[in-house]
Amino acid sequence: MFQEVAECNARTPEVVQGLVQPEDTERVLNGYAVRTPRRIDPEAQTALAERASAGSGFLVLVGADAFRRAARRLQRTSGCHPWLVSRASS
Template identity: 60%
Template structure:
């Protein structure tokens, strides 16, 4: 079993905190690795719910009408299949590159070796101004 650590970076220097995912296979295509990452992220997003409002003093109906009741808005669900399609399109369009360890993976169907502590970096390419 491999622990794959995902890191998002951009050529502008931004870096998000890393997070890990357990994967049982030793080899996967980049397409499958992206699919699993997105499924995990979407599942976590869709499962999260805003904290119920537990206010000591509740707003009156007039206050709610004027200000809106922001705590009652339903969370928008995300479709994982759509996100996967968008990610594959971005990869093919050079929106980002993927590094597994120190090796760049160039095709979605390329297989990658997953070892015990594999780091996968998604490097978002930021276009140059005027270019």
């Protein structure tokens, strides 16, 4: 999480894509639109991820190819539509 936040802070993109979801953003296709450019707090993002995984949500980290294979199988068998949040670079 800290690495992803550092990369995001270095780029300061208009749309954040990945595991990071800064506060005061709007969900858009493939990410979150940042309303006001600012540095993202890695501690806060880590705490959010920990709360999500400890509660009813969960966090799964897999490679993009593995995700796509699993997503196709889930869609065929259950009608579920998983969402790829972040893709690790090769």
